[in-house]
Amino acid sequence: MNFFKKPINEIRTKFELELLHKAQVLPESNPPPPWIKEIIVPASGCFACGWDLNENLILISSSGYSITEVSSGILIHRNRDSELTNARISSNNLTFHTPYNDEVIDIFGFEAGDGIHTTIDGWFVKVIYPWWPRASVIIENLFKPNYQYLNDVTMIELKRLYGDIKCGFSPSGQNLVILGSGGALIYSRN
Numbered sequence: 001m002n003f004f005k006k007p008i009n010e011i012r013t014k015f016e017l018e019l020l021h022k023a024q025v026l027p028e029s030n031p032p033p034p035w036i037k038e039i040i041v042p043a044s045g046c047f048a049c050g051w052d053l054n055e056n057l058i059l060i061s062s063s064g065y066s067i068t069e070v071s072s073g074i075l076i077h078r079n080r081d082s083e084l085t086n087a088r089i090s091s092n093n094l095t096f097h098t099p100y101n102d103e104v105i106d107i108f109g110f111e112a113g114d115g116i117h118t119t120i121d122g123w124f125v126k127v128i129y130p131w132w133p134r135a136s137v138i139i140e141n142l143f144k145p146n147y148q149y150l151n152d153v154t155m156i157e158l159k160r161l162y163g164d165i166k167c168g169f170s171p172s173g174q175n176l177v178i179l180g181s182g183g184a185l186i187y188s189r190n
Contacts, residue, residue, distance in 0.1 A: 022150050023130035023138075028157035031139045034189035035176065039073040040159060043183035048089075048109030050096060051170045057177055058105060059184060060085060060096060067100060070175050070186055108168050109179055115168020118142070125167050125176060135165040137178055159185060 010017070030038065045061040052058060056076060057068045064080040077100045079085065088097040093112045097104050108115035118124050122143030127135050140153040158165065161180025169176050178185040 019150060020130060023128060023136070023155075026130070026136075026138070026150075026153065026155040028136075028155050030154075031156055031176070031187050032154050035139070035187040037188040039068075039070065039186040039188075041068050041073070041184040041186065042160065044181060046109070046179060046183060048093070048096070048107045048112035049166075049177055049179050049184060050105040050107035051175070052098065052101070052103050052105055055170045055172060055175055057175075057184060057186060058096065058098065058107075059179075060089070060107065060109070065096070065098070067098070068184075068186075070170075070188055073186075109166050110164055115166060116171065116173075117168060119169055119173030121173065123169070123173065123176075125169065127165050127167060135163075137165060137167050139176070156185075156187075161185060 046059045048060040067077040137156045160182040163181040167178045176187045
């Protein structure tokens with residue numbers, strides 16, 4: 001068999017193609033209620049993020065780290081010491097020991113873990129690729145009656161974000177962050 005001569009026939013199943021076409025026609029918008037509060041954190045170059053004990057967002061980049069209060073979007077702390085930041089990331093890239101308050105937090109992102117994708121009350125968030133290689137993020141509630149994948153889903157408009165995308169809920173499930181090349185997009189609920 002010649003490796004470079006692949007068959008041009010479609011290898012996806014009919015069901016997979018139907019899901020793909022369903023995803024490709026989804027309009028982009030804000031997440032559905034109760035995810036009504038939105039904060040945009042401009043911060044290019046971030047490769048990981050996490051939540052401290054107060055569920056403030058910690059963004060980590062090659063030029064340091066920052067802590068943003070999720071309820072107001074106010075920058076609490078910014079440290080531009082890249083060597084200190086790198087020294088405080090665990091060897092497996094899954095935790096960060098914050099110099100600011102000496103907390104050890106779980107992190108996720110492009111060079112870290114994968115984040116929390118489901119809340120205890122059924123909210124589910126996922127990065128999908130209906131227009132490869134462009135990433136999109138969907139949110140839906142898995143506990144809705146007669147749940148079917150992509151039936152009652154919202155594709156989130158990724159304001160200022162492009163390229164690789166990562167997402168995850170805070171430990172309480174009250175906050176959602178989408179991390180991209182332009183920074184972070186945060187949605188919260190009461």
